[in-house]
Amino acid sequence: MSKGLDTRNMIIKKSAELFNRKGYTGSAMSDVMQITGLEKGGIYRHFKNKDELAFESFEFAINVLRKRYQAAYAQEKTITGKLIAVLSVYANIAEDPPLAGGCPLLNTAIDTDDTHPMLSQKAQKAMDEWLGFLESILQQGMESGDFRKDIDVSEVAVFLTSAFEGSVMMGKLYGKSQYVKMYLNQLYHYLNSCVVN
Template sequence: MSKADKTKELIIERTAEIFNTKGFSGTSLNDMTSVTGLTKGSIYGNFKNKDEVAMEAFKFNLQIMNHLFSAEMAKKTSFRDKLLVYTDVLSNFSERKFPRGGCPILNTAVESDDTHPLLKQRAQKALLAWKDKIADILENGMETGEFKSGLNTEQVAISILASLEGAIMIRKLTDNQKYIQFAMKSLQDYIHQL
């Protein structure tokens, strides 16, 4: 990895948390220099502009979240258990594992309504990919007979996703882990009954 690449990575890693916490407009170039220890010039030497850094930071945060789920899923054999990973992880939501600031897709969705179309587009893509991932699990589970046949996988996937994201939002707003657990318990029941 070249020096430039290393610097790029450093910038992404270090700024990812602020972007996910303070949002795009809430994060200033000064925030970015103080958290990286670099100068503005250096950041602009490695990225076209703030938008580009934000984009990479989003991807980085997304990856952390996705890896967290994937790693847990790999340990499970049944498709139902794979699905239950989502509720397990969020029930035991701990800031050390989950990206600080919560789900980057949720955060980006809300802030970048009109203002940052590229970022919104990326978040959109990520959400749909997530939906497809869940639908895939459902599909596979239907094939093995774990799940009832004839499920509208897209509908179920979106419903699960909505519960997950809504629960994350509630936790973010209330700072109360209890609520996320309530929502996850209901979601577990729902998954069990599929």
Template sequence: MEMLSKSARTRQLIIEKTASVFNTRGYAGTSMADLTAATGLTKGSIYGNFENKDAVALAVFDYNYNRVSAYLKEKIQAADHAIERLLVYPDVYRNYLKVPFLRSGCPILNTAAEADDTHPLLRKRASEALEFWKKSIENQVKRGIARGEIKPDTNPAEVAVILISLIEGAFMQAKVTGRTAELKMAMNYLEAMIRSLKI
């Protein structure tokens, strides 16, 4: 195992300790005082490792997004059948409160909602993550069609757009209202939609 330099360890500590702060409070709502409180480091120490708050925010977005992606990928790869793989999404998001790093919300949704006009670099990062997510769902559907597990007339792009829209829209409602009833309702609908694709 490769040993990290002191500087790399400090950078990693800053990212890990501020990840939930940024994801909960957003970019604009997170102050330097929040970052120093979360890390226990001085302002100088943070700026010694990152050029500015923007650089911390970008690194944190990558960290939060990569954690969610790795978690989903592990669950998806544990299933073989295309339908079971797609069902990972409603299952995970229906029970998002059981996943510590999802409790503060979806990093793509949180970032996209806030950074649309105010932070072009964060917006670009969220846009790229969304495109990657869409492509990976499309690929799962195409794999399922090729293997004879999903109806051949299924439109992979349509499935991806609807799946993402249901998840993000339901997640947004859960965050705004503090209730999960609508999220569960949407995930039940998504599950039924996915099951209807089976041959």
């Protein structure tokens, strides 16, 4: 890997964490300069503007999440275990979040809903991917006979995501993992009563 590409990747990684903590609108280029140790010209050598850096940083952040979800999914053998595993990736949000600052999808959706339509569209696309991922797990469970045949996979995926993201927000707000763990406790009850055969 060339030195220039190393530098570009370092800027993206550090900016992803910055934007995830402070938001796109709350982060200035001076903040990017401070965390990277580069002058403005050194940053603009790799990115034409703050928007381009934000787009690349968001994609990096989502890829970090994607890898964590995929790893959680792969380590479980049962379909119920796989569903619970992917919804548990923030179980230790205070001690071991996938990315510093909380969930980049949640943070970006809130930060840009009325301020940056293009970044908001990227968040919508990432959410569509996530919902599709959950729906595919639910569909697999229905086909294998592990999950009830009468569930509406779209509705269940939206419900699980809404509760999941709410618990992540509370965990981040209070700096405690107990809220995600409380969600997971209720998730078991919900799955056993509404989804699992």
